[in-house]
Amino acid sequence: MGGQEIEQLIRLLGRLPGFGPRSARRVALYLLRDPQGRLLPLARALERTGAAVRTCSTCGTLDTVDPCHICADPLRDHGLVCVVETVGDLWALERAGVHWGVYQVLGGTLSPLAGMGPEDLNVDSLLRRVESGEVREVILALGATVEGAATMHWLMDALGQHAGVVVSRVAQGVPMGGALDVLDDGTLAAALGARRPA
Amino acid sequence: MGGQEIEQLIRLLGRLPGFGPRSARRVALYLLRDPQGRLLPLARALERTGAAVRTCSTCGTLDTVDPCHICADPLRDHGLVCVVETVGDLWALERAGVHWGVYQVLGGTLSPLAGMGPEDLNVDSLLRRVESGEVREVILALGATVEGAATMHWLMDALGQHAGVVVSRVAQGVPMGGALDVLDDGTLAAALGARRPA
Ligand SMILES: [Zn+2]
Ligand SMILES: [Zn+2]
Numbered sequence: 001m002g003g004q005e006i007e008q009l010i011r012l013l014g015r016l017p018g019f020g021p022r023s024a025r026r027v028a029l030y031l032l033r034d035p036q037g038r039l040l041p042l043a044r045a046l047e048r049t050g051a052a053v054r055t056c057s058t059c060g061t062l063d064t065v066d067p068c069h070i071c072a073d074p075l076r077d078h079g080l081v082c083v084v085e086t087v088g089d090l091w092a093l094e095r096a097g098v099h100w101g102v103y104q105v106l107g108g109t110l111s112p113l114a115g116m117g118p119e120d121l122n123v124d125s126l127l128r129r130v131e132s133g134e135v136r137e138v139i140l141a142l143g144a145t146v147e148g149a150a151t152m153h154w155l156m157d158a159l160g161q162h163a164g165v166v167v168s169r170v171a172q173g174v175p176m177g178g179a180l181d182v183l184d185d186g187t188l189a190a191a192l193g194a195r196r197p198a
Numbered sequence: 199m200g201g202q203e204i205e206q207l208i209r210l211l212g213r214l215p216g217f218g219p220r221s222a223r224r225v226a227l228y229l230l231r232d233p234q235g236r237l238l239p240l241a242r243a244l245e246r247t248g249a250a251v252r253t254c255s256t257c258g259t260l261d262t263v264d265p266c267h268i269c270a271d272p273l274r275d276h277g278l279v280c281v282v283e284t285v286g287d288l289w290a291l292e293r294a295g296v297h298w299g300v301y302q303v304l305g306g307t308l309s310p311l312a313g314m315g316p317e318d319l320n321v322d323s324l325l326r327r328v329e330s331g332e333v334r335e336v337i338l339a340l341g342a343t344v345e346g347a348a349t350m351h352w353l354m355d356a357l358g359q360h361a362g363v364v365v366s367r368v369a370q371g372v373p374m375g376g377a378l379d380v381l382d383d384g385t386l387a388a389a390l391g392a393r394r395p396a
Contacts, residue, residue: 002251002259002260002261002262002266002267002285002289003250003261003262003263003267004262005243005246005247005250005251005262006247006251006260006261006262008243008246008247009243009244009247012239012240012243013240015236016225016228016229017224017225017228018221018224018225023216025286025289026215026216026286027214027215027216029260029284029285029286029289030214030215031214031244031248032247032251032260032285033260033285035247035248035251038213039244039247039248039251040244040245040248041210042210042211042244043241043242043244043245043248044241045203045206045207045210046207046229046237046238046240046241046244047238047241047245048203048206049203049204049206049207049229049230049233049237050229050233050237050238050241052201052203053200053203053204053230053233053237061200062200062204062227062230062231063200063201063204064200064201064202064203064204065201068200069200069201086227087200087227087230087231088223088224088227091200091223091227
């Protein structure tokens with residue numbers, strides 16, 4: 001339908017999360033109806049972002065600069081590091097505006113079944129920051145899942161060797177089995193506010 | 199979050215049909231996690247399609263060639279023209295594989311409220327084809343809506359001046375108030391098979 005280019009576009013759109021063949025066709029048609037106003041601006045935004053995106057070597061988030069906007073912000077509290085699983089979790093906390101420190105994005109959780117071990121987590125730059133003495137408190141903001149709990153315990157062990165660093169964990173508000181980035185701002189604020197020593 | 203380019207990408211994704219802020223962020227993160235494997239291939243597919251897409255000057259569908267693949271196909275019955283509202287309807291009939299003729303894509307329906315008059319419909323090329331004598335039958339495959347019915351009556355008048363052309367309409371199977379492109383293949387086949395003189 002409509003030539004190889006259009007079919008290829010629909011195929012690629014159909015692979016996006018939350019997409020099926022129907023939504024892929026609907027989005028393709030929406031874009032194709034106005035190439036100048038819709039399709040090409042999106043193509044250019046993707047191109048620009050793809051060329052610019054990088055992983056922050058300090059915290060591991062995705063940004064267009066390294067260090068990222070957060071790590072480079074002198075107004076943020078660099079002694080207060082919030083550890084999250086994913087960039088999506090970091091975005092959720094930033095949208096809620098409830099954390100004035102910095103972050104560490106692990107890029108996942110410990111999961112023997114998924115073959116994720118400690119060496120697969122982005123923790124080296126966190127341990128370096130802790131060793132340098134600049135970190136006062138580490139907040140563990142991981143999901144209330146089996147993997148999140150295992151990761152939290154492993155991190156508490158690793159961080160426990162550094163006297164003088166308080167390790168806390170978000171407690172109240174994260175529902176069992178829930179992921180952080182589906183919570184509303186108020187719940188996130190409550191979870192962060194009611195954190196307790198790990 | 200993540201720099202202007204990433205925010206702009208999320209904004210553009212959030213304007214796509216069926217998208218909200220959450221799905222826009224989810225798709226952006228999915229793409230950003232693998233720029234080489236996901237983001238740039240999609241950018242290039244959009245770019246290529248945007249450069250290649252054109253409207254068929256014969257039937258009005260979107261394709262990368264003009265005349266489109268269907269109008270240029272000598273194996274299709276060019277004497278049997280199926281009139282549809284949108285390119286999405288044409289795609290639905292092609293997927294169902296129930297029409298071996300060619301098409302006319304009106305690009306909408308008559309709708310005084312939406313300011314759509316006869317001059318806004320893509321009908322000139324249909325009337326030219328009918329006048330040339332190559333068309334044996336015109337099948338009206340419009341949605342069972344008030345606008346679809348108004349358009350159908352207007353088209354029957356316009357086509358009625360041409361003796362020797364049978365005008366039929368899809369009847370059975372199109373649910374009241376329903377659009378064509380959400381129907382399953384069997385319903386589309388039945389609707390087309392049970393067409394009757396208009
Ligand atoms: Zn950073
Ligand atoms: Zn055509």
